[in-house]
Amino acid sequence: MKDFTVDNLTAEVVRAYTANTQSPRLRAIFSALITHLHGFVRDVELTEAEWFEAIGFLTATGQKCDDKRQEFILLSDTLGVSMLVDAINHPKGGAGTESTVLGPFHVGGAPAMPFGGDLRRRHLEEAEPCLVTGRVVDSTGQPIAGATLDVWQTSANGLYDVQDAHAPAWNLRGTFTSAADGAYALVTEKPVSYEVPTDGPVGRLLAAAGRHAYRPAHLHFIVSAPGCETLVTHIFVAGDPYLDSDAVFATKATLIGDFKASQDAELGERFGLPTPFCHLEFDFGLMPS
Amino acid sequence: MKDFTVDNLTAEVVRAYTANTQSPRLRAIFSALITHLHGFVRDVELTEAEWFEAIGFLTATGQKCDDKRQEFILLSDTLGVSMLVDAINHPKGGAGTESTVLGPFHVGGAPAMPFGGDLRRRHLEEAEPCLVTGRVVDSTGQPIAGATLDVWQTSANGLYDVQDAHAPAWNLRGTFTSAADGAYALVTEKPVSYEVPTDGPVGRLLAAAGRHAYRPAHLHFIVSAPGCETLVTHIFVAGDPYLDSDAVFATKATLIGDFKASQDAELGERFGLPTPFCHLEFDFGLMPS
Numbered sequence: 001m002k003d004f005t006v007d008n009l010t011a012e013v014v015r016a017y018t019a020n021t022q023s024p025r026l027r028a029i030f031s032a033l034i035t036h037l038h039g040f041v042r043d044v045e046l047t048e049a050e051w052f053e054a055i056g057f058l059t060a061t062g063q064k065c066d067d068k069r070q071e072f073i074l075l076s077d078t079l080g081v082s083m084l085v086d087a088i089n090h091p092k093g094g095a096g097t098e099s100t101v102l103g104p105f106h107v108g109g110a111p112a113m114p115f116g117g118d119l120r121r122r123h124l125e126e127a128e129p130c131l132v133t134g135r136v137v138d139s140t141g142q143p144i145a146g147a148t149l150d151v152w153q154t155s156a157n158g159l160y161d162v163q164d165a166h167a168p169a170w171n172l173r174g175t176f177t178s179a180a181d182g183a184y185a186l187v188t189e190k191p192v193s194y195e196v197p198t199d200g201p202v203g204r205l206l207a208a209a210g211r212h213a214y215r216p217a218h219l220h221f222i223v224s225a226p227g228c229e230t231l232v233t234h235i236f237v238a239g240d241p242y243l244d245s246d247a248v249f250a251t252k253a254t255l256i257g258d259f260k261a262s263q264d265a266e267l268g269e270r271f272g273l274p275t276p277f278c279h280l281e282f283d284f285g286l287m288p289s
Numbered sequence: 290m291k292d293f294t295v296d297n298l299t300a301e302v303v304r305a306y307t308a309n310t311q312s313p314r315l316r317a318i319f320s321a322l323i324t325h326l327h328g329f330v331r332d333v334e335l336t337e338a339e340w341f342e343a344i345g346f347l348t349a350t351g352q353k354c355d356d357k358r359q360e361f362i363l364l365s366d367t368l369g370v371s372m373l374v375d376a377i378n379h380p381k382g383g384a385g386t387e388s389t390v391l392g393p394f395h396v397g398g399a400p401a402m403p404f405g406g407d408l409r410r411r412h413l414e415e416a417e418p419c420l421v422t423g424r425v426v427d428s429t430g431q432p433i434a435g436a437t438l439d440v441w442q443t444s445a446n447g448l449y450d451v452q453d454a455h456a457p458a459w460n461l462r463g464t465f466t467s468a469a470d471g472a473y474a475l476v477t478e479k480p481v482s483y484e485v486p487t488d489g490p491v492g493r494l495l496a497a498a499g500r501h502a503y504r505p506a507h508l509h510f511i512v513s514a515p516g517c518e519t520l521v522t523h524i525f526v527a528g529d530p531y532l533d534s535d536a537v538f539a540t541k542a543t544l545i546g547d548f549k550a551s552q553d554a555e556l557g558e559r560f561g562l563p564t565p566f567c568h569l570e571f572d573f574g575l576m577p578s
Contacts, residue, residue: 001532003542006376013369013538020499029339030498032332034368040325041373044318051374055361062351062361072344072351079323080302084330085340087295209319210309243290249302253292 010038057201064200068162073104074202077248078211086232086250095139096287099233100250103220105160110150113174116271118187119151121168127156130190130259130278131271135182136223139287143182147225147286150175151186153218158194178225187271190259190278191217193242206247213247216240219257221284228286235282257282299327346490353489357451362393363491366537367500375521375539384428385576388522389539392509394449399439402463405560407476408440410457416445419479419548419567420560424471425512428576432471436514436575439464440475442507447483467514476560479548479567480506482531495536502536505529508546510573517575524571546571 002012017030040046046054064071076082082101090099113119120127136147152173154160161167178184195213198206206213218234234250235257236243243251262268262279291301306319329335335343353360365371371390379388402408409416425436441462443449450456467473484502486492495502507523523539524546525532532540551557551568 002540017498036325036329043321058361059354062348065348072347209306251291
């Protein structure tokens with residue numbers, strides 16, 4: 001019979017999870033998972049009280065999730081795991097736009113909008129109107145027509161629509177299609193920096209580490225087109241005070257956008273904006289899949 | 290601003306969680322947790338689809354928990370983590386009885402029972418009656434009077450009362466107090482081997498690894514007394530076919546009990562059992578706290 005001790009346990013657990021596992025990939029995952037999980041427990045000599053606290057933390061994290069809140073993604077984000085997965089799967093380099101984390105607030109099925117469509121389904125006094133224009137191009141710089149741009153962001157009050165009982169459905173969410181010359185355009189609010197939700201287990205974790213919960217202001221994009229690798233990314237607002245301490249470690253230098261005050265009255269008029277107005281120009285480069 | 294890559298991310302996440310953390314213990318835990326978590330992701334080059342599967346698995350594990358089911362403890366148990374925590378905190382050696390995992394089915398506040406009390410609150414035809422007797426002693430072998438023994442086990446159908454809609458409340462659960470000479474006695478069912486719950490995420494994990502879900506038959510005990518370290522342990526049934534492949538890696542050679550067929554009619558009569566009857570004798574040794 002098996003007589004388990006600190007010395008023989010980990011090898012036996014790895015054996016139990018790999019002996020009958022057919023998939024080499026799954027065997028590799030089980031082996032690394034068990035080795036690192038046990039390695040953590042050994043390295044810190046986890047006490048029973050700490051183990052029990054961890055069980056309670058993980059349970060509460062799962063129970064905080066519902067159809068509008070994903071606390072485990074938030075945990076992964078705030079521990080840098082989401083960004084690490086992104087960095088491994090989309091290494092730096094090449095002609096394409098860099099990716100960053102999806103975040104927990106994407107909602108599938110956002111309404112399709114026309115070229116230049118306005119994402120604002122209400123008007124908050126503190127919100128600054130913003131025009132976003134640019135092109136979607138391939139790795140050789142040629143325009144991609146018919147690319148889909150799925151866009152979402154927080155409102156000027158720092159909340160995504162799904163967090164805000166007063167927000168109209170789909171506020172500041174929409175999908176756009178690039179034109180024949182690859183161009184896209186949309187009207188929205190200038191993004192603001194905001195706190196990730198702190199009323200759950202992740203908020204307690206951040207507080208325990210003395211970390212603030214702010215993310216630098218950004219617009220979310222998922223840009224996709226046939227034959228191209230789907231791009232999940234943000235555009236950050238240059239000059240944001242939290243660019244150096246993003247709660248979810250998602251900042252990249254190439255993803256900083258210059259949100260300028262534009263005096264171009266003709267352009268503003270075309271999109272229904274009084275001059276001067278905030279204007280971001282940003283081109284997305286997609287890589288072949 | 291921070292520009293994160295595979296190469297600089299982990300160090301920055303560790304820095305963010307340790308820079309403002311006052312407690313050295315918490316700093317050590319954050320640092321080891323992040324290092325091993327990121328190490329796992331790096332070692333296997335986790336794909337985005339696998340990450341998403343992991344998020345879904347952890348979320349479902351949390352959501353499977355309620356006041357009678359603790360799927361995260363079951364996950365910890367089946368990954369050998371609970372047993373590792375136990376082994377680290379209660380190393381082998383010394384005069385005391387060895388410990389093993391608590392398991393997810395302990396319920397606090399079980400009814401106090403007299404010496405020789407019967408834990409069976411129903412009588413299943415397939416259940417074999419069993420007398421359990423022994424003493425609680427200290428590290429020098431002297432009897433401990435007034436020790437508390439909190440006992441629980443599955444029924445002959447392989448279910449704990451809290452898993453079984455047909456079981457009376459507190460079936461096969463109770464607390465006993467050792468007598469002046471350290472003795473305790475109780476009547477119960479002979480334990481049977483049983484499957485851990487397989488209708489949740491942990492069941493899917495075991496199936497993916499081709500592992501069976503059986504635990505070798507055992508009685509759970511928490512034995513406590515003033516001035517002593519509380520003992521959380523099992524007594525396993527000698528000869529059980531799963532002693533070599535416990536789903537939760539909790540077996541120890543010194544915790545095997547000899548459940549004998551007794552011909553001692555006088556003893557049987559004293560506890561209301563017809564001869565022959567199943568009899569386990571097991572002494573518990575507690576260490577000073």
